[in-house]
Amino acid sequence: MAAADLTTHPGHLARRLQQAHYLLWNTMVSEEITSPQYAVLNTLVDEPGLDQRTVGERVGLDRSTIAEVISRLSRRGLLDKVRDPEDGRRSLLRLTDEGVRTHRKLTVRTARMNQVFLAPLTAEERTVFFDLIRRVADAAEGLRNPGESLVAPR
Amino acid sequence: MAAADLTTHPGHLARRLQQAHYLLWNTMVSEEITSPQYAVLNTLVDEPGLDQRTVGERVGLDRSTIAEVISRLSRRGLLDKVRDPEDGRRSLLRLTDEGVRTHRKLTVRTARMNQVFLAPLTAEERTVFFDLIRRVADAAEGLRNPGESLVAPR
DNA sequence: TCGTATTCATCGGTGTACTGAACAATACCC
DNA sequence: GGGTATTGTTCAGTACACCGATGAATACGA
Numbered sequence: 001m002a003a004a005d006l007t008t009h010p011g012h013l014a015r016r017l018q019q020a021h022y023l024l025w026n027t028m029v030s031e032e033i034t035s036p037q038y039a040v041l042n043t044l045v046d047e048p049g050l051d052q053r054t055v056g057e058r059v060g061l062d063r064s065t066i067a068e069v070i071s072r073l074s075r076r077g078l079l080d081k082v083r084d085p086e087d088g089r090r091s092l093l094r095l096t097d098e099g100v101r102t103h104r105k106l107t108v109r110t111a112r113m114n115q116v117f118l119a120p121l122t123a124e125e126r127t128v129f130f131d132l133i134r135r136v137a138d139a140a141e142g143l144r145n146p147g148e149s150l151v152a153p154r
Numbered sequence: 155m156a157a158a159d160l161t162t163h164p165g166h167l168a169r170r171l172q173q174a175h176y177l178l179w180n181t182m183v184s185e186e187i188t189s190p191q192y193a194v195l196n197t198l199v200d201e202p203g204l205d206q207r208t209v210g211e212r213v214g215l216d217r218s219t220i221a222e223v224i225s226r227l228s229r230r231g232l233l234d235k236v237r238d239p240e241d242g243r244r245s246l247l248r249l250t251d252e253g254v255r256t257h258r259k260l261t262v263r264t265a266r267m268n269q270v271f272l273a274p275l276t277a278e279e280r281t282v283f284f285d286l287i288r289r290v291a292d293a294a295e296g297l298r299n300p301g302e303s304l305v306a307p308r
Numbered sequence: 309t310c311g312t313a314t315t316c317a318t319c320g321g322t323g324t325a326c327t328g329a330a331c332a333a334t335a336c337c338c
Numbered sequence: 339g340g341g342t343a344t345t346g347t348t349c350a351g352t353a354c355a356c357c358g359a360t361g362a363a364t365a366c367g368a
Contacts, residue, residue, distance in 0.1 A: 001258045003200040006213070009264070010271055011175040011189050013287045016214050018172050019355075020294030021165040026356085035165050036324065046157040053346060059160070060170050065325050067348065072323080089333050089346040107158055117164055120293040125286060132275060132283045133167045139274040140174030173325075180326085190354065207316060219355050221317065226353080243316040243363050 010136065021117060028113040029106060032076075036061060036069055038110065041103040044079060044095045051090040052081075060141075078102055164290065175271060182267040183260060186230075190215060190223055192264065195257040198233060198249050205244040206235075214295075232256055 006012040025035050033041075039059040044050060050058075056066030070093065073079050078099035084090035095103065118126050160166040179189050187195075193213040198204060204212075210220030224247065227233050232253035238244035249257065272280050 001199070001261060003196045004261055004264065006193060006196065007288060008284055009268060010283070011172070011179060011268075012193060012213075013284065013291065014168060014172040014175050015190070015354095016291045016295075017287050018165070018168040019214060020291045021168050022356075024294055024297065025165060034323065036169070039160060039166060042157045042160065051346080059166075060173060061324090062326060063347075064327085064349085068324075087334070087346085091347075110158065110163070114163060114165075116297075117290065117294060120289045121286060128282060129164070129286045129290070130162055130167065132279060132286070133171050134161060135274045136271065136283070137167065137170045137174045140178055140271060141170075143178065143270075169324095176326075188353070205316080216355055216357085217317075218319085218357080219353095221319095222354075241316090241364070245317070 024113055024117055028116065029109045033102065033106060036065075037073055038103070038106050040066075040069055040073060041078065041095065041099060041106070044093055045100065045103050048094045049092050051084065051092055053090075055093060073099070178267055178271055182270065183263045187256065187260060190219075191227055192257070192260050194220075194223055194227060195232065195249065195253060195260070198247055199254065199257055202248045203246050205238065205246055207244075209247060227253070 021035070029035075029038075036059065040055055040061075043055050043058045047058075052066060052070060053063065055061075055070070056063060059066075061069065070079070070081065070091075074081050077096055080094050080096060081091050082094075084092050118129075121129060176189070183189075183192075190213065194209055194215075197209050197212045201212075206220060206224060207217065209215075209224070210217060213220075215223065224233070224235065224245075228235050231250055234248050234250060235245050236248075238246050272283075275283060
């Protein structure tokens with residue numbers, strides 16, 4: 001059997017896209033703070049006091065992964081983590097002043113990086129780019145929790 | 155400063171897309187062989203006897219990463235790795251019969267998975283999807299080796 | 309031909325990213 | 339109110355994915 005053409009395999013393209021982004025992030029945004037770490041800071045700027053699991057859900061990180069990311073951010077003094085006095089299972093998260101400053105700085109640099117990253121596309125193409133990726137990702141994420149969107153239990 | 159909207163950040167979208175793909179791969183293709191491992195098998199079907207560095211270049215994997223991926227495939231008996239007698243620095247790679255069989259099986263399943271993954275898009279949209287991602291990824295990869303495409307040194 | 313430069317592979321370190329299992333705390337139901 | 343189920347976190351294990359440094363083999367130039 002002949003080899004498949006990987007340039008038409010969305011998974012392979014997604015990996016290449018992410019790697020390319022990782023490299024650009026490292027040179028244009030930060031060598032210490034990673035993109036997922038920034039996503040966590042960004043969520044907590046908007047919603048301070050969120051618990052760990054919910055933050056993971058917002059940024060699309062697994063329960064184990066979010067725990068590690070948060071422990072690194074906490075170790076660097078960018079956020080504080082305290083047990084919820086109302087519910088001893090939860091860890092509540094809040095940015096420190098240093099965390100807020102870091103978020104502000106990285107937001108500026110990230111905007112610059114996105115300009116470079118998306119430079120090959122016109123404004124219309126960018127809109128399409130976001131739309132197509134979002135639709136595919138949303139649909140695939142939906143396959144994991146069948147029925148969730150249908151009955152919305154809770 | 156307000157929080158940024160991550161749904162317009164290509165890096166964040168790329169990560170979500172890749173994760174969604176990873177999960178679908180696990181359920182529809184294989185739990186043992188990963189997508190990067192399949193990419194290596196696929197390359198070696200076409201070009202047996204390639205050295206390790208070149209394979210890494212073909213599939214877009216770092217020298218350290220490709221070494222680990224290949225060591226796993228070798229441990230599972232899917233490929234053979236021998237020193238090049240002509241150049242003692244190189245490791246030459248070749249699929250075993252078992253490796254060829256595995257590639258054939260996974261190629262069928264991967265095609266099925268891609269249908270499901272891309273189901274939200276029309277045929278025209280898929281073409282655009284591939285084109286946009288490829289252009290962005292190619293351009294970003296080009297930023298790493300400035301001048302390479304201009305003068306093609308060697 | 310001998311010494312320097314390049315190239316390929318490996319090693320150590322860090323950071324995602326997933327699963328399954330364990331544990332503690334809370335919620336729910338008879 | 340006590341036993342069971344659910345929920346949030348952590349831990350162990352596996353697999354990418356990067357960099358810098360090291361070592362071995364080859365290439366090249368004076």
